[in-house]
Amino acid sequence: MSDVSRDTMLLTTPFHSRVEAMCNINDWGNWMGFTTPNAYFDVELEYFAIRSTTGVFDLSPMNKYRVTGTDAQRYLDRLITRDVSKIGVNRVGYAIWCDDNGQVMDDGTIFHLGEQDYRICSYQRADDWLAWNTLGFDVTIENESDTVAGLAVQGPTSCTVLTLLGCTDLNQLKPFGIAHYTFEGLPMMVSRTGFTGDLGYEVWVPPESAEALWDQLFELGRDYLIKPIGSHALELARIEAGFLQANVDFMPAEEVVRVGRTRSPFELGLGWLVDFNKPLFNGRSALLREQEKGSRYRFAMLDVQGNKPAEHSFILKGKKQVGTVTSAAWCPTAKANIAYAQIEMPHGAVGDELVAEIYYQRELHWTRLLAPCKVIDAPIFKSPKRWQTPAPPH
Amino acid sequence: MTDYDAVIIGAGHNALVCAGYLTKAGKTVLVVDGRPDPGGCASTREFSPGFRVSDCAQWLSQFDQSIVKDLNLIGNGLRLGQPKSTISLQPDSDHLTLEGDTISGAGVDSADQAAYQDFKKMVRSFAKLMSTLYRSRPPKLVEQNWTDRMTLMKLGLGLKLLGREHLRDLMRIVMINIYDVMNEHFSNSALKSTIALDAVTGTNMGPRSPNTVYSYLHRATGEHLAQTGTTQVIGGMGALGQSLASAAEKFGTTLQLGTSVSAITKTDNRVTGITLDSGEKISAKIVISSADPTTTFRDLLGYDQMEAGVAKRVEHYRSRSGTAKLHLALSALPDFTGLAADQLSQRLVITPSMDGMEQALNPMKYRELSTLHTFDISIPTIEDPGLAPSGHHVLSAIVHYVPFEPDIGWEKGKPQLLNQLMSELEVYAPSIGDLVMASELIVPSDLEASHGMTGGNWHHGELSIDQALMMRPFPGSTQYATACEGLYLCGAGAHPGGGLQGLPGRNAAKEILKRGVL
Structure with a gap:
């Protein structure tokens, strides 16, 4: 971060000058040590930009690690729980990685950039764990967090805007595909990935391209109602779309100090990412044991009655407390009151009817609400645009 | 199949x-x-032709x-040979002898003699307790399993039977270092360092390193399990x-x-x-x-x-290890000042004071050679003449503290260290150099290579x-x-x-x- 001001404790991203200029309400947050907007002008309008036009989110603070060397694929296969060989070149795979106790350390995306050439994009800093994992492998890990800037460009008009920017035939790119372009003479990588559950892309450029990229995107996207979005709007979208968030829906295993506060993939509803056909990966033995013995918790997506978000609620079965809510929001497009909860086994199976104990206050007056809720098997919001190729015209 | x-x-x-x-x-x-x-x-x-030696462990x-x-x-x-007493060689030839629970020489006073008997009694009670653990698989503390529970129950009973005073002592000393424990019990410097040597043999630790009480008890537990004394x-x-x-x-x-x-x-x-x-x-x-x-x-x-x-x-x-072996092929039985010929078959140790041992450890930490060492010497050919040609002898010594590989390298370092060790030995056996027909110095890196x-x-x-x-x-x-x-x-x-x-x-x-x- 040589070109970044050190005047404040928090760091700024390569887009900061532009982000700051557009952050009308001056509402900032700390995202993993970077100063980033909670909102630019209005959370709900920003949210609707994602769902109706195009929202732009600065995701530069994400940690990026380049994995190269003759053992790169074998290395990743031991690191993450899914089969890396199934992620083709110029494809992206969602992945989780566990410690030896089978507890989730983080989730992220694996970009397959070329022969034995990958990039891990993770929420948490992972330098230490990735370095330990190199023992016994011919592999080099390079932290590219500061040399790759990223923007999420998400929403129904995103393909059109990016095509105007010069991303030829972007509409042909399949979900989780990667396309390479140049922007002002420098490489620009576009992946059809995102955290919103909608048609959307992530654009990756060197930091020196950042400001020009932002300027041109907003210039070209004006007619397509492009808007910057802050982390609160993204939070709404991701809960609606069914995505988990590290440090919110689970504690990264390495950061936990109290016994029993970590979660396994099965306990987070991520069992589908665990491939026991692989003979070896971190956490495999422990996860096999868990499969035999049964999990402690179940991840449940709840459809809660009423319109009061069940934030931090206890979940009851009859009078017994059986779980707690990790994420909750009233989702505007799904028009549903959604909550993610950690439910003690054996409760929380799909269809299970539970009660959310919601506390909310209006003008210092607290109200306790016992809202019936039901475990659903998938997010109510499902945008067909997310999966269509060619990307649908708006 | x-x-x-x-x-x-x-x-x-x-x-x-x-x-x-x-x-x-x-x-x-x-x-x-x-x-x-x-x-x-x-x-x-x-x-060396005709000379054989226990080239790693020398005492059972x-x-x-x-x-x-x-x-x-x-x-x-x-x-097995006869149980050995330990004789700690002193520069003034008033050597310290430890035999069973009795000690003599080196100006040890009656207070230290009494303290030594108490100390041995305490160590034996700890060793007896630890032998319960040593003869079983180690119990896991978290997973409840009947085998482990039985071991833990036996251990708990053993702890109870130690009595309040010994239990308190065990809890207090097991995590600390032998240096402090020696100073608590004894006043005689030679006695302290002789016992401390048993706490650091084969390790990478000095008397002041934490865990040296544990390593001492480990050795004492072994002695309790073997009941043979130190033998060849x-x-x-x-x-x-x-x-x-x-x-x-x-x-x-x-x-x-x-x-x-x-x-x-x-x-x-x-x-x-x-x-x-x-x-x-x-x-x-x-x-x-x-x-x-x-x-x-x-x-x-x-x-x-x-x-x-x-x-x-x-x-x-x-x-890591700071342990080396010195092997000498001798043309005759060496003469150690103040030792009778029949004492040469015993376990002979040379140690500086505990502070000296700690100083001897320091250079090793920085990949340098020390000018001060401890020796644990066996002349096995007295009891077992077959190891050398008739009338000839072998001297084998466990030596501390020697780095795994000094910065100057072993090609240069070995002759230097050998000279150093010989000069330290000659303080106690002045003419031993004249008897040396062949010598061999085994350093930690040699032990790694030869014994994996x-x-x-x-x-x-x-x-x-x-x-x-x-x-x-x-x-x-x-x-x-x-x-x-x-x-x-x-x-x-x-x-x-x-x-x-x-x-x-x-x-x-x-x-x-x-x-x-x-």
Whole structure:
């Protein structure tokens, strides 16, 4: 971060000058040590930009690690729980990685950039764990967090805007595909990935391209109602779309100090990412044991009655407390009151009817609400645009 | 169908003990070692024409008596010498003698003599208590299991029976260092450093290092289990290896010596056999390694063949050593000032004061040679003349503190160190240099190369509380099983740890049989 001001404790991203200029309400947050907007002008309008036009989110603070060397694929296969060989070149795979106790350390995306050439994009800093994992492998890990800037460009008009920017035939790119372009003479990588559950892309450029990229995107996207979005709007979208968030829906295993506060993939509803056909990966033995013995918790997506978000609620079965809510929001497009909860086994199976104990206050007056809720098997919001190729015209 | 029920990597004493017990129970076992003779650290070698010496361990004091009986080692040729007293040589020739619970010489006063008897009594009560733990698999504290509960109950009862005073002492001293404990009990400097030497032998620790009380109790526990006193093995330590090999072979163990193992092989995620240097593959229901944990996991299995957390634990496992061996071929019995000829067959030690020992440790930490050393000397040819040509003798000494590899390198460092050691010896045996016909200096890196022990540490990993009992060698690979299915440990890197003791091998065999994996 040589070109970044050190005047404040928090760091700024390569887009900061532009982000700051557009952050009308001056509402900032700390995202993993970077100063980033909670909102630019209005959370709900920003949210609707994602769902109706195009929202732009600065995701530069994400940690990026380049994995190269003759053992790169074998290395990743031991690191993450899914089969890396199934992620083709110029494809992206969602992945989780566990410690030896089978507890989730983080989730992220694996970009397959070329022969034995990958990039891990993770929420948490992972330098230490990735370095330990190199023992016994011919592999080099390079932290590219500061040399790759990223923007999420998400929403129904995103393909059109990016095509105007010069991303030829972007509409042909399949979900989780990667396309390479140049922007002002420098490489620009576009992946059809995102955290919103909608048609959307992530654009990756060197930091020196950042400001020009932002300027041109907003210039070209004006007619397509492009808007910057802050982390609160993204939070709404991701809960609606069914995505988990590290440090919110689970504690990264390495950061936990109290016994029993970590979660396994099965306990987070991520069992589908665990491939026991692989003979070896971190956490495999422990996860096999868990499969035999049964999990402690179940991840449940709840459809809660009423319109009061069940934030931090206890979940009851009859009078017994059986779980707690990790994420909750009233989702505007799904028009549903959604909550993610950690439910003690054996409760929380799909269809299970539970009660959310919601506390909310209006003008210092607290109200306790016992809202019936039901475990659903998938997010109510499902945008067909997310999966269509060619990307649908708006 | 596998070639064997179990393949054991290494033919050290623990490997042969394990093989003996397993084959006695009717299992088929192959023991493979790259060295030409059985015994591992229990080895005898001709270091100069006609002169043979126990080239690694030289004293037998901790070998569990139940193993001697169960495997009929006496019937297989094991002969022990007479129990030795310890004579700590003093520059003024008023030497300190420790024999049983009595001490004399070096100006030891009656208060120290009484304190020594109390100290020995206390140590024996601790050793007795620890022997309960040493003869069982180490109990896990978290998982509730009846075998472990029984061990813990016995331990709890033993702690109770110690009485309030001893229990309090044990809790207080077990985590601290021998330096403080010696100063608490004794005033005589020679006495303190002589006892302290037993706490640091074979380790990378000085008297002031934490864990030295534990390593002292470890040794005392071994002595309690052996009940032989400190002895030499007639024929050299290799004769112990030979008797163990002979016992194991009689029970049906197949020994393949002079053949190195190049890899532990896996099928899917299970260890299913070994690959020899020749490329030959041998399959077995389980593989039991008596090699040290680092060699086993890093070199033979490979870090890419285990979960990353296991590799990390192996990397953190401490197995450095400051121990060297000096071997001298002598044309006649040397003369030590103030020692009668019949005293030369005893265990002779030379130590500076405890502060001096600590100073001797310092250069080693910085990869330098020290100008001060401790010696633990055996002249085995007095009791066992067959080790040298008639009228000639062998002197073998365990020497501290010597770096694994000094910055100046061993090519330059060895002659320098040898001169240094000889000049220190000559303070006590002025004309010994004239008798030397040949000499050999074995440094930690030599021990690593010759005996396959990482860091040259003959305990197969530092003897410290964090690497002991239910944490030996490291969490997740305890109770002789490892984090890798099908791979077991039976060497000194497993509970109860190092020294010529045999219990890791015996306990491993018992645990494997109990689990019914064969």
